[in-house]
Amino acid sequence: GSAIVKAIVIGSGVAGIAAAIRLQAMGVSVTVFEQNSYPGGKLTSIAFGGYRFDAGPSLFSLPELVLDLFRTASKDPTGRFAYKRKEIGCHYFYPDGTFLRAFTDPEQLGAEVERVLAVPAQKVQRYLKHANGVYDLVGRIFLEKPLNRWGTWLTWGVLRAMLHVGQFDLSSTLHQTNVRRLQELHLVQYFDRMATYNGSSPYRAPGILAVIPHLEHNVGT
Numbered sequence: 001g002s003a004i005v006k007a008i009v010i011g012s013g014v015a016g017i018a019a020a021i022r023l024q025a026m027g028v029s030v031t032v033f034e035q036n037s038y039p040g041g042k043l044t045s046i047a048f049g050g051y052r053f054d055a056g057p058s059l060f061s062l063p064e065l066v067l068d069l070f071r072t073a074s075k076d077p078t079g080r081f082a083y084k085r086k087e088i089g090c091h092y093f094y095p096d097g098t099f100l101r102a103f104t105d106p107e108q109l110g111a112e113v114e115r116v117l118a119v120p121a122q123k124v125q126r127y128l129k130h131a132n133g134v135y136d137l138v139g140r141i142f143l144e145k146p147l148n149r150w151g152t153w154l155t156w157g158v159l160r161a162m163l164h165v166g167q168f169d170l171s172s173t174l175h176q177t178n179v180r181r182l183q184e185l186h187l188v189q190y191f192d193r194m195a196t197y198n199g200s201s202p203y204r205a206p207g208i209l210a211v212i213p214h215l216e217h218n219v220g221t
Contacts (some may be wrong), residue, residue: 004029013041019070025072059089061215077129085220106140106217119184127181127191130167131214139211170205174200175205 005028009020012034020030038044042056063083070077085104092100100116103109104126110121141157169177174195178188192202195210202209215221 006031008033010039012036012039014043016041021073025074033186059086059216059221061219061221083157089216089221092184092190095190100186100190102190104217109217113187117184117186119182119187123182123185125211128213128217130181131211132218133216134167134208134211135218138168138208139214169210172207174202174205174207174209177210178202181210 007020007023007028007030008054009016009023009030009032009075012020012032016032017039020032023030032039044055046053046055060083066081067077070081077098087105087108088101089102089104092098094100098116101112102111106125107121109128110124113119113124114121137160172180175192176187178191182188182191191210191213194216195202195205195209198209200209
């Protein structure tokens with residue numbers, strides 16, 4: 001018979017687990033190596049002094065991607081994977097005493113920003129609408145397509161994105177982009193923080209990362 005295809009996955013974080021599930025569903029014999037005594041990578045918590053701290057993400061978006069893994073493994077997610085959409089993603093406390101409730105709904109967030117920061121709600125909503133447009137142009141290319149294949153780049157979707165490359169703020173940092181488009185410093189700091197989702201600094205990362213709030217506010221968490 002044919003030789004068994006084997007694969008090794010280093011690390012049982014979200015990416016490692018997802019890769020192992022997909023490989024096994026393809027008939028590959030998979031071994032996962034993990035240095036910790038538990039799976040999940042950053043998806044864990046730390047108990048200290050009677051308090052519980054998230055070690056990594058406190059919220060997540062795009063649950064359909066997790067459900068797709070269950071379908072790939074022919075498993076029923078019922079009783080295994082429960083989640084609910086949050087009305088408020090986070091509470092933000094600033095050193096000057098400002099308190100902002102980050103509603104995930106764009107209209108509610110706009111109203112909160114207008115009430116707390118005296119910034120017109122339309123400014124936040126325009127920012128999020130722009131993020132939606134950028135995501136529609138490039139989001140699925142980077143999330144769902146293999147970037148190491150010529151076939152990905154020779155498509156209408158990539159050409160369409162290149163025709164709109166001026167919208168991506170590639171020549172400025174995320175912080176510079178936010179200052180230019182939002183002005184108000186509390187609001188700039190709020191949207192700057194989105195860069196931390198992938199471990200980036202808003203003072204060094206490109207302005208295209210302004211697409212991240214689309215997932216938190218237009219799609220939901």
